[in-house]
Amino acid sequence: MSRRDELLTVPQVLSELGGVSRRTFYRWRELGRAPVCVQLPNLELRVWRSDLMAWLDSRREAV
Numbered sequence: 001m002s003r004r005d006e007l008l009t010v011p012q013v014l015s016e017l018g019g020v021s022r023r024t025f026y027r028w029r030e031l032g033r034a035p036v037c038v039q040l041p042n043l044e045l046r047v048w049r050s051d052l053m054a055w056l057d058s059r060r061e062a063v
Contacts, residue, residue, distance in 0.1 A: 007038065007046040016052060 013035070014020050028034035035055035043056040 005048055008049055008052065010045055010047075011053060013047050029060045 008016070010022065010025065014025060016021060017025075025034060030036070035047050036051045037047055039045055
């Protein structure tokens with residue numbers, strides 16, 4: 001099943017990540033460990049769902 005790509009707000013991303021705090025998300029950004037973000041002209045951040053999924057896949061541990 002393929003998901004429709006969409007721009008997610010930071011609160012939506014945090015929810016998708018199981019309730020990660022906003023502070024943690026921005027700390028990850030400072031450290032270069034967050035998913036790729038798009039900055040809108042009003043300075044708000046968005047994340048493409050496909051980028052979030054790729055980022056999560058890249059963090060999967062080998063078993």
